[in-house]
Amino acid sequence: MEKKWVAGTPKLWINTPVPIPFCPGCNHGTAAKLLCDVMDEMEIDQDVVLVVGVGCSTVVYMLVNVDAVMVAHGRPCDAATAIKRMLGKDKIVITLQGDGDSLAIGTESTIHAAARGEKITTIMLNNGNYGTTGGQLAPTTPMDTITTTTPNGRSDVHGYPIKASEFLSNLDGVAYSARGAFTSTANYMRTKKYLKTAIQKQKDGAGYSFVEILSACPSNWHMSPQESLKFIEDKIIPQFPLGEHKNIDKK
Amino acid sequence: MKKRFLVQGNEAVGWGAIDAGCEGFFGYPITPQNEIIEWMAREFPKRGKVFLQSASETGSINMLNGGAVTGKRVMTSTSGPGWSLMLEGISNLCNAELPCVIVNVQRGWNATRHAQTDYTSLTQGGGFGGYKTIVLAPDSIQEIYEHVQLAFYLADKYLTPVVIASDAILGQMMESLELEKINFPRLPEKKWAIKGKSHHKDGERRSSCIAQGMLPSKKYPNLLSFWKSYDEKLKLIKKEEVRYDEISLQDAKLVVVAFGYVARVCQEAVNAARAKGLKVGLLRPVTLWPFPSEIIKEKTKQGVLFLVVEDSLGQMVEDVKSAVEGQADVHLISCLDRHLPLEEGAIYPEKVFEKINTLLN
Numbered sequence: 001m002e003k004k005w006v007a008g009t010p011k012l013w014i015n016t017p018v019p020i021p022f023c024p025g026c027n028h029g030t031a032a033k034l035l036c037d038v039m040d041e042m043e044i045d046q047d048v049v050l051v052v053g054v055g056c057s058t059v060v061y062m063l064v065n066v067d068a069v070m071v072a073h074g075r076p077c078d079a080a081t082a083i084k085r086m087l088g089k090d091k092i093v094i095t096l097q098g099d100g101d102s103l104a105i106g107t108e109s110t111i112h113a114a115a116r117g118e119k120i121t122t123i124m125l126n127n128g129n130y131g132t133t134g135g136q137l138a139p140t141t142p143m144d145t146i147t148t149t150t151p152n153g154r155s156d157v158h159g160y161p162i163k164a165s166e167f168l169s170n171l172d173g174v175a176y177s178a179r180g181a182f183t184s185t186a187n188y189m190r191t192k193k194y195l196k197t198a199i200q201k202q203k204d205g206a207g208y209s210f211v212e213i214l215s216a217c218p219s220n221w222h223m224s225p226q227e228s229l230k231f232i233e234d235k236i237i238p239q240f241p242l243g244e245h246k247n248i249d250k251k
Numbered sequence: 252m253k254k255r256f257l258v259q260g261n262e263a264v265g266w267g268a269i270d271a272g273c274e275g276f277f278g279y280p281i282t283p284q285n286e287i288i289e290w291m292a293r294e295f296p297k298r299g300k301v302f303l304q305s306a307s308e309t310g311s312i313n314m315l316n317g318g319a320v321t322g323k324r325v326m327t328s329t330s331g332p333g334w335s336l337m338l339e340g341i342s343n344l345c346n347a348e349l350p351c352v353i354v355n356v357q358r359g360w361n362a363t364r365h366a367q368t369d370y371t372s373l374t375q376g377g378g379f380g381g382y383k384t385i386v387l388a389p390d391s392i393q394e395i396y397e398h399v400q401l402a403f404y405l406a407d408k409y410l411t412p413v414v415i416a417s418d419a420i421l422g423q424m425m426e427s428l429e430l431e432k433i434n435f436p437r438l439p440e441k442k443w444a445i446k447g448k449s450h451h452k453d454g455e456r457r458s459s460c461i462a463q464g465m466l467p468s469k470k471y472p473n474l475l476s477f478w479k480s481y482d483e484k485l486k487l488i489k490k491e492e493v494r495y496d497e498i499s500l501q502d503a504k505l506v507v508v509a510f511g512y513v514a515r516v517c518q519e520a521v522n523a524a525r526a527k528g529l530k531v532g533l534l535r536p537v538t539l540w541p542f543p544s545e546i547i548k549e550k551t552k553q554g555v556l557f558l559v560v561e562d563s564l565g566q567m568v569e570d571v572k573s574a575v576e577g578q579a580d581v582h583l584i585s586c587l588d589r590h591l592p593l594e595e596g597a598i599y600p601e602k603v604f605e606k607i608n609t610l611l612n
Contacts, residue, residue: 049445
């Protein structure tokens, strides 16, 4: 009987000689697996260029068997813009970023790539803090949350979280914007559908596409992986609702 | 007959880019380099090349990073404040060993007229990490055009950003330009270029990274292996790529050292002094890094005096002093010696002549 691959390590996963430095329960590895499976199922890996900035997402640059680029903190959308324009429309350029990378230091890069309607796709993991540097206040940190730089909780002193998926959907250059999560199988499958749609928008030349994924950061949240997922369900999703915020075809 | 025409220095950058085979330009408006991005916006798209205006110089330099990883020739241009915004990106491009060309049309601090006040930042690795880039300093419109071509060749040869130090006078004046594409030796194919796996004959993925030495790779398994290799590259550039121009150095008792527009000023002063029988010569560094220290050491042994003329408070003078090692007197004419207190003020040949005359009598 012919053997068929049905589950396990994604085909595009690279076995590194060093242990993968993700914390237990971190969703960055989940997002990387999702990306691998989507690229495999869409049969696009030969034409993909993956761009990462600085943060926990940087690690994925070493784990996925496609051409990949690591650039400055916050600047994947600038680099991806140039890569796409230099290589032409047949290439699929995907940025994988954290919320600090995409929405704090890289706000200009993200917003202007979106406004120009660059034919690139951004996957932004929103875990509400800076994971790599030890859990500081991020532009996405929900109100009242304690971080290492908001020891008494986020209040109006620090201002309010940015809801990227809704915000970007207001820009004319954006063809697709959605927010998913990994808190259940159903949410995982919906997020997978969002990512496939986003990449398809790029292939169609419709414009910039953006998928935000609410992600667990158990180490910095001081919770178990299970508690982290429950926290997302109970506390974060009510503030950051899941779903598609924009879905338009090529004009 | 070759085509000759009157062209502005900033536009000569464009003609040089075309003849160098540059395929992408990313830039942001800033005086006094606006004519470069405007020229590129007009001329690049109609030739099938990429032109893109960024949202800041930080954007430009990171677009340059993206363009450079594809293996195609790409460039940007800026001036003082934009230059400093680009420094993080230049550090990264040096670490990632990506070839590209950056033009800095210098201005005087935040004054939008000419100056040479970015010398130290240009030559001493002004960003983080302790990098160096080759810095070319043209002194005419023809040389701007030629240096852009040379810069792309050197960038590809050594896998490094190469910088061209222009200024507002060179950028905005007009001179006659003769277009002649320079033929450089053939360089190896860029097998490292990121284009998607389908382009790679060996089927292996390619990657580019601004944290070489930290994120382990086959080429650089650790930080020390990266530093050793980078050190060897800098030493090789210092050995192979020093360029300078000399006028009447043979019997000179006084050597004037100047670059860029100031070298043109000094040439006039030196000619006038020679006409009066004064034994003075001009040394013009063409590469500001690597700096032509050896010729300065050689002249020091012959017992000459040095007069550094530069349109800053004195930055290159430190490189001259370093080469002289205390064995010769080094004098300075600086931006304090400009002919007017306003930003239009410049160092005039009369001032340089006067000083030559005083030092040699």
